[in-house]
Amino acid sequence: MGTAPDIATMSAWPQLGITPGPVLRIFGMRRSGNHAVINWLARNAPGGRSLFFNDCTPGRKPFETYRAVEIDGERVAGNGGDPVKLAARAGDGTALMFSYEDAMPNERRRRPVSVGVDEALISHEVVICRGILNWAASLLKKVQGNDAYSAAERVAIVLKALGGYARMLELAMAEDELGVVVIRYEPWMTDAGYRAGLLERLGFEARDDSLGEVQRYGNGSSFQADAGAVDELNTLDRWKEMRDDPEYRIIMWLAAQDEALCGKLETVYPDDARQLVKLRQSGQAGRAPQQNSAQDTAQAQILRRN
Structure with missing residues (x-):
């Protein structure tokens, strides 16, 4: 969507x-x-300098429906705080960020995703994405921590989220055409050069290349509740920790039946797509297909039975 507006000529929000x-x-x-x-x-x-409004409600005014506010990376208020007073603390010229969870800008909706916002003043649309094997494992693990849900309800929650996940893949597939900035969690975790390129593209500065501390939104990591630093997390292998979980096996088998989803994955996360295709071809929920190579064996030990 271009570079940041010139703050000398842009009117105040x-x-x-x-x-x-x-x-x-x-x-x-x-x-x-x-x-x-x-x-x-x-x-x-x-x-x-930054001002961040977390988890705004789609289809409503974002600065009236956020869950929390951070200034310069530090949480300063929950929902219900006065956004004008909070913004005054951050001051003119600060980088403004506001986020949406489980919503994508390509959804069909009656109202704009951000009501009352002049989208011409948004410097960049950013989409954060993660491979389906680890994403589904983390989401299911999080839901399993709530005793109010039955097994069927937990599976249904993750399956329902697949609709938004598919729309995320569509954005990643058309990143250049749509002008969105896609941040893929896996290389972001492992590749300093990838992170540096993202900062340059967004017009941000290379001030701190560390992965930082684990953020406590949503009670932190679904798997490692006591982890303090992001680089302590084993986030790239969550599927291995869940591959023998019966609910996870059911979710992955059902996802594998969605040929459209697998086609999108083939473009964005081809390794994940290959595992789902093999699972579909096996015709058995909860059982991994036969592997064809040593590489596939190393990459595709999902849903196996002991």
Whole structure:
């Protein structure tokens, strides 16, 4: 969507009473590493100055429906705080970020995703994505921590979220055409060069290349509740921890039956797509297909039975 608006000529956002610097509208499915990435962005914002409204409600005014507010990466308020007073603390020129979870800008809806926002003043649309094997494992593990849900309800929650996940894949497939900035969680975790390229593309500064501390939104990690730093998390192998879970096996088998979803995965996450295709071809829920190579064996030990 271009570079940040010139703050010398851009009028103040009436919703906030300030004239921000770069403005990022951020989308991501739950358990995709959203808050780790956003905290990293806050630490690398121009001048180290940022104002972040977390988890706004789609189809409503974002600065009236957020769940929490951070200034310069530090949480300063929950929902119900006065956004104008909070923005005044951040001041003119600060990088403004606001996020949506389980919603994507390509959804069909009667109202704009951000009501009352002049989208011409948004510098970049950012989409955070994660491979389906680890994303589904993390989401299911999170839901399993709530005793109020039955097994069937837990499976249904994850399956329902697959609709939003598929729309996320569509955005990632058309990143250049649509002008969105896609941040893939896996290389973000492992590749300093990838992170540096993202900062340059967004017009942010390379101030802090660390992965930062584990953010406590949603009670932190679904698997490692006591982890303090992001680089302590084993986030790239969550599927291995869940592959013998019967609910996870059911979810993955059902996802494998969706040929359209697998086709989108083939473009964005081809390794994950290959595992789902083999699972579909096996014709057996909860059982992995035969492997054809040593590489496949190393990559595709999902849903196996002992």
